[in-house]
Amino acid sequence: MAPRFEGVDFYDIGSLLSEEERAVRQTVRDWIEERLLPVINDCYVEGHFPTELIPEMARLGFFGANLPEEYGCAGLNNVAYGLIMQELERGDSGVRSFASVQGGLVMYPIFQFGSAEQKTHWLPRLASGELIGCFGLTEPDYGSNPGGMITTAKETKDGWVLNGAKMWITNGSTADIAIVWAKTGAIDDPTSIRGFVVPTDAPGFTAKDQKGKLSLRASDTSELVLVDVKVGRDALLPKSGGVKSPLMCLTQARYGIAWGAVGAAMACYHEAVSYGKQRVMFNKPIASFQLQQARLAQMLTEITKGQLLCLQLGRLKDKGTMTPQQVSLAKRNNVDMACEVAREARRLLGANGILVEYSAMRHMANLESVYTYEGTHDMHTLILGEEITGISAFE
Amino acid sequence: MKIAVCIKRVPDTEARVKVAGDGVSIDEAGVKFILNPYDEYALEEALQRKEQAGAGEVVVVTLGPEAAQETIRTALAMGADRGVLLKCDAIPADGLAVAKALAGELKDGGYDLVLFGKLAVDDANHAVGPMVAELLGLPCVTAVVKLELEGGTGTAERETEGGVEVVDFAQPAVLTCEKGLNTPRYPALKGIMAAKKKPIEAKPVAFEAGRYAVQSLSLPPDRKEGRIVGEGLGAVSELVRLLRTEAKVI
Amino acid sequence: MAGTLAVTEHKGGALRKVSREVVAAARQLADALGGTVDAIVVGAPGVDAAGADLGGAGADRVLVATHDSFGRYTPDGYAATIAAQAKAGGYAAVVVAATATGKDLAPRLAVLLDVPLASDVTGLAVELGTVVATRPVYAGKAIQQVALNAAPALVSIRPNSFAPGVAGHAGAVSNVNAALGAARVTVRDVRAAQQGALDVAEAPIVVSGGRGLKAPEHFKLIEDLARALGTAAVGASRAVVDAGWRPHGEQVGQTGKTVSPELYVAVGISGAIQHLAGMRTAKIIVAINKDKDAPIFKVADYGIVGDLFEIVPRLTEEIAKVRAG
Numbered sequence: 001m002a003p004r005f006e007g008v009d010f011y012d013i014g015s016l017l018s019e020e021e022r023a024v025r026q027t028v029r030d031w032i033e034e035r036l037l038p039v040i041n042d043c044y045v046e047g048h049f050p051t052e053l054i055p056e057m058a059r060l061g062f063f064g065a066n067l068p069e070e071y072g073c074a075g076l077n078n079v080a081y082g083l084i085m086q087e088l089e090r091g092d093s094g095v096r097s098f099a100s101v102q103g104g105l106v107m108y109p110i111f112q113f114g115s116a117e118q119k120t121h122w123l124p125r126l127a128s129g130e131l132i133g134c135f136g137l138t139e140p141d142y143g144s145n146p147g148g149m150i151t152t153a154k155e156t157k158d159g160w161v162l163n164g165a166k167m168w169i170t171n172g173s174t175a176d177i178a179i180v181w182a183k184t185g186a187i188d189d190p191t192s193i194r195g196f197v198v199p200t201d202a203p204g205f206t207a208k209d210q211k212g213k214l215s216l217r218a219s220d221t222s223e224l225v226l227v228d229v230k231v232g233r234d235a236l237l238p239k240s241g242g243v244k245s246p247l248m249c250l251t252q253a254r255y256g257i258a259w260g261a262v263g264a265a266m267a268c269y270h271e272a273v274s275y276g277k278q279r280v281m282f283n284k285p286i287a288s289f290q291l292q293q294a295r296l297a298q299m300l301t302e303i304t305k306g307q308l309l310c311l312q313l314g315r316l317k318d319k320g321t322m323t324p325q326q327v328s329l330a331k332r333n334n335v336d337m338a339c340e341v342a343r344e345a346r347r348l349l350g351a352n353g354i355l356v357e358y359s360a361m362r363h364m365a366n367l368e369s370v371y372t373y374e375g376t377h378d379m380h381t382l383i384l385g386e387e388i389t390g391i392s393a394f395e
Numbered sequence: 396m397k398i399a400v401c402i403k404r405v406p407d408t409e410a411r412v413k414v415a416g417d418g419v420s421i422d423e424a425g426v427k428f429i430l431n432p433y434d435e436y437a438l439e440e441a442l443q444r445k446e447q448a449g450a451g452e453v454v455v456v457t458l459g460p461e462a463a464q465e466t467i468r469t470a471l472a473m474g475a476d477r478g479v480l481l482k483c484d485a486i487p488a489d490g491l492a493v494a495k496a497l498a499g500e501l502k503d504g505g506y507d508l509v510l511f512g513k514l515a516v517d518d519a520n521h522a523v524g525p526m527v528a529e530l531l532g533l534p535c536v537t538a539v540v541k542l543e544l545e546g547g548t549g550t551a552e553r554e555t556e557g558g559v560e561v562v563d564f565a566q567p568a569v570l571t572c573e574k575g576l577n578t579p580r581y582p583a584l585k586g587i588m589a590a591k592k593k594p595i596e597a598k599p600v601a602f603e604a605g606r607y608a609v610q611s612l613s614l615p616p617d618r619k620e621g622r623i624v625g626e627g628l629g630a631v632s633e634l635v636r637l638l639r640t641e642a643k644v645i
Numbered sequence: 646m647a648g649t650l651a652v653t654e655h656k657g658g659a660l661r662k663v664s665r666e667v668v669a670a671a672r673q674l675a676d677a678l679g680g681t682v683d684a685i686v687v688g689a690p691g692v693d694a695a696g697a698d699l700g701g702a703g704a705d706r707v708l709v710a711t712h713d714s715f716g717r718y719t720p721d722g723y724a725a726t727i728a729a730q731a732k733a734g735g736y737a738a739v740v741v742a743a744t745a746t747g748k749d750l751a752p753r754l755a756v757l758l759d760v761p762l763a764s765d766v767t768g769l770a771v772e773l774g775t776v777v778a779t780r781p782v783y784a785g786k787a788i789q790q791v792a793l794n795a796a797p798a799l800v801s802i803r804p805n806s807f808a809p810g811v812a813g814h815a816g817a818v819s820n821v822n823a824a825l826g827a828a829r830v831t832v833r834d835v836r837a838a839q840q841g842a843l844d845v846a847e848a849p850i851v852v853s854g855g856r857g858l859k860a861p862e863h864f865k866l867i868e869d870l871a872r873a874l875g876t877a878a879v880g881a882s883r884a885v886v887d888a889g890w891r892p893h894g895e896q897v898g899q900t901g902k903t904v905s906p907e908l909y910v911a912v913g914i915s916g917a918i919q920h921l922a923g924m925r926t927a928k929i930i931v932a933i934n935k936d937k938d939a940p941i942f943k944v945a946d947y948g949i950v951g952d953l954f955e956i957v958p959r960l961t962e963e964i965a966k967v968r969a970g
Contacts (some may be wrong), residue, residue: 062585534829
């Protein structure tokens, strides 16, 4: 087994962090090592999220960590938030997905688009883990094109009635509330998209786990079906409007993922180095062979680049100048490089690399989902293309 | 409940040890420093006792260099209320010198309990706690694995080779804590932020002339290279033969 | 006149093995510094019996201090009594064992005598009249040599580090006063450990089990092997102690006990740094593990790669035969 993870920091990025940022990273790092890693393999193989760990994660402040203290959150800056995601995904992408959803896709929209009452009612309960949330945007036929969604919300005298279906929803089957995005106007009018806080026990609301996943197995991924789901007026997030609103939430989550992917890559690299130094073939450790050294050198280089990318992105976010396109660049690069690092690590591990006892293949499989969700690699490519040239190549 | 917890900044136990140029200390380049793991049991106990009492104060005291402030802040992040740094360039190797300095600081603090980890993982003296107790004239139980407090008294259990000793004492008292006493909490993220606002007082400290002089620090000799006797059941007889005739241990 | 003082311990009316080592160390220092060796025995009336063979261990004189309340180790009373004798005797060195009791007692003596303490010492020397102690630090990753420039030189020695004393000394017994001290703590009870179980830090042979055993019931294999080896104790890795399979008192390693037995057998233990820290000074190390790349094989003198569930029972069988025949 690999020795205790002490980070990968070839360019002394630690010295660019404040003492608190390092302390935050250490708490999550230790928690992952001692509490998550002992159970993650079984969770992954059996296909369930370690729900018994939710209270501890909440108590330590992992959910919505960059939201203000007045809502029961830790009030951290965005670099510290990114470090949390990095260390969580060093453990498992599915676990980081849980935190991304809870913090960036449920707590954030309530914080950003909600009324004062909604914020004080929901946020502390989500921060404490008393309630779990999910984010209902993607639909069976509308993934990369969320503006095309066909879930509707019709206004009634008491509130709203929602109809539609959502798919690929993390935490869907365990959530107490769902942030559902629906069109309040014509079906081809994306400006009429608004966000709603829907209790999942509302009549007409069902969530069903999607079976047969070969990736993100330690995460609950569900379909949501809404058949005449009635909610009160206070379910509407009043400041939401148009496809921009859910996309702002996605920007938050994508920011965290840019950090998280680096964490997964670091885990794979750490394991590969340790294995390479111990595993003996032809009378010497396989780390003596040039081809393996080339693999490791490439991994370290990509990880180092990725670390610097997301650190600066975090500083820009804290300054208030971060743009969604800057997030696209980091998400696209870091997830892509992490996929490669994981795959190369798996290959270095040889036959042992296909066993769940080693983390490379689990990370490799997980990262395929991370490559696809929160804006596929290709979508981010086009976002950057449009930003660079001024010309949209989406259609 | 007013509780003092004496903590120490020590090199991470995973660190590779290299001897510094002076031949008597370790080379600190690249070494990560942490809160002494046994002190975490002491700190956790103090925090739990304060929480149970509903009111009180947990003060962490450390003797060390300026960098030990970070160690104090880790303790503050876990929930301690304030910290005291007895500042010196180098922590003396002589436990008695350290104990005298700590006792001087703790003497008038009005503490109900003074807690220590049973030993520090760097110099492993396991002496400073009971020395401080003796200097302060306080009851002391070492290597505590279980603790009950009632009013102004307490009962502690400690493991010995003979079994478990059950020891009664009156407060104020000094206890040194052993693994198994409790499960130390992780510093919560909110706690890390709150720690920034908690006070740390730094005071200079002086020591008497040393009577305990470290003459050298060296790496242990490498073990003679061993060998794999064989694989599976077939190797057992050979192993037994070697243990009897070559190693002569059976 | 000077000389050295050996502080002894007894259990169940008999001298503890480690006390013979303490006397041997005191003897070594007395031979170098000049003077005789006094051994002190503290206990309830009738404890003289335990001190009876201290002459055989190398003591010139045996000092016995008794009090009705000294039936069990009483920190304040024992410390006051021994400190009073140490002051009266003007010794050049005082030697204590670094047992659980000794680790509690020696620091108190240091304060009462106002001298520094070198604890858990594995070697002693005298250079130009000064006692120099060798002791492991940084979880055994380094060795420290310290000079004690005080009188008496106060040291506690690690069990199994000094060869027990040889016969041939007078061992004349005399009674000395017991000082009660302030009696600040009271040992109300001692719950005995499992009957006859040898402590892992004192046994000459230790057989340790790790996660490779897969379930707590399988520790029976370890217990059987230990029994076959004779005076052997059962040890455990941190993983199995944390999992609740074995008590903390059996844990060998950095956050457990550090042991220096003649023979250490590691079964199903991978050999993480923390574990090695606790046993790397064993004279002979044997490792049994199914993974030939396990780090334990790097420190083992002899290793067998294979299924411990097959190997250990066979090993137990063969050792029993060899020891019987």
